[in-house]
Amino acid sequence: MISDARAALSQIFTPPFRRVLAKILALTLAVLVLVWVALDRFIIGSIAVPYPWLATMLSLLTGFGLFVGLAFLVAPISSLVAGFFLDEMAECVEAQTTGVRGRALPAGQAVWLATKFAGVSVLVNLVALMVFLLPGVNIAVFFVANGYLLGREYFELAALRFHALHDAHEMRRRHRLTIFLCGLLVACFVVVPIVNLLTPLFGTAFMVRIHQRLSRAEAARGLAQAGR
Numbered sequence: 001m002i003s004d005a006r007a008a009l010s011q012i013f014t015p016p017f018r019r020v021l022a023k024i025l026a027l028t029l030a031v032l033v034l035v036w037v038a039l040d041r042f043i044i045g046s047i048a049v050p051y052p053w054l055a056t057m058l059s060l061l062t063g064f065g066l067f068v069g070l071a072f073l074v075a076p077i078s079s080l081v082a083g084f085f086l087d088e089m090a091e092c093v094e095a096q097t098t099g100v101r102g103r104a105l106p107a108g109q110a111v112w113l114a115t116k117f118a119g120v121s122v123l124v125n126l127v128a129l130m131v132f133l134l135p136g137v138n139i140a141v142f143f144v145a146n147g148y149l150l151g152r153e154y155f156e157l158a159a160l161r162f163h164a165l166h167d168a169h170e171m172r173r174r175h176r177l178t179i180f181l182c183g184l185l186v187a188c189f190v191v192v193p194i195v196n197l198l199t200p201l202f203g204t205a206f207m208v209r210i211h212q213r214l215s216r217a218e219a220a221r222g223l224a225q226a227g228r
Contacts, residue, residue: 001178004213005185008093008205016092017201020085025197027081082200083113086157089201093208094161102161113157123149143187150190151183154203158211175214182210 011017087104094101105113123145152172159168172179186206189199 001182001185001210004209005182005206008202008209011093011096011205012198012201014092017089017205020082020089021198021201024082024085024200031081083115084110086110086113086200086204087161089204090158090161090208093205094212097209098212102158105160109160113160116153142191143184146187146190147180147184149183150186150199150203151179151181151207154186154207155179155182155211157204158208162211162215171214171218178214179210182206 012021087110091101091104104110155172156168159171163171186199186203189202190196
């Protein structure tokens with residue numbers, strides 16, 4: 001597990017992953033700017049004030065409030081955008097490791113996975129906010145919850161490139177402890193601002209390797225049982 005994590009960490013700084021990261025950040029920034037402009041115009045247009053200086057102050061306060069609010073949306077939006085590049089990243093990892101490439105997910109399933117990743121990211125960030133507001137035992141809750149959620153989502157992404165949905169779920173259940181422990185490593189990225197933007201890259205590179213390792217172990221176990 002640790003060797004796979006080190007290899008995944010190294011890979012996220014390679015040119016193919018840097019190109020994906022650049023696309024994710026550019027699209028995320030574009031979405032945030034559009035949301036900012038739309039909300040700013042809506043708020044300013046909805047509130048009439050009699051004095052120009054008050055309108056200016058309101059505009060500044062609105063801009064600051066939107067900046068703070070949208071800062072919490074950076075990770076969820078980047079996760080949503082990253083969901084459309086997960087197949088591309090998984091293929092890069094497969095090509096570098098075993099050379100055996102899975103099948104790209106159908107467009108509908110890719111959109112569904114992207115939406116799920118965004119939902120999980122929103123939940124993760126809400127839990128993270130609770131941790132910051134109520135420190136102490138909530139840190140443990142944060143890692144447990146996110147170890148499970150992130151481990152499950154990224155492992156299923158890797159597994160679905162080689163298995164049907166039911167088989168991917170069954171494989172995850174068979175190895176739930178290992179996947180949970182791997183999810184804890186992915187959750188470490190979520191805690192650190194800015195670094196959390198790398199979560200999709202690390203999670204994909206890491207879980208593709210974990211899926212490969214577990215698949216080899218299951219195949220070897222099957223051959224051993226067949227030879228008895």
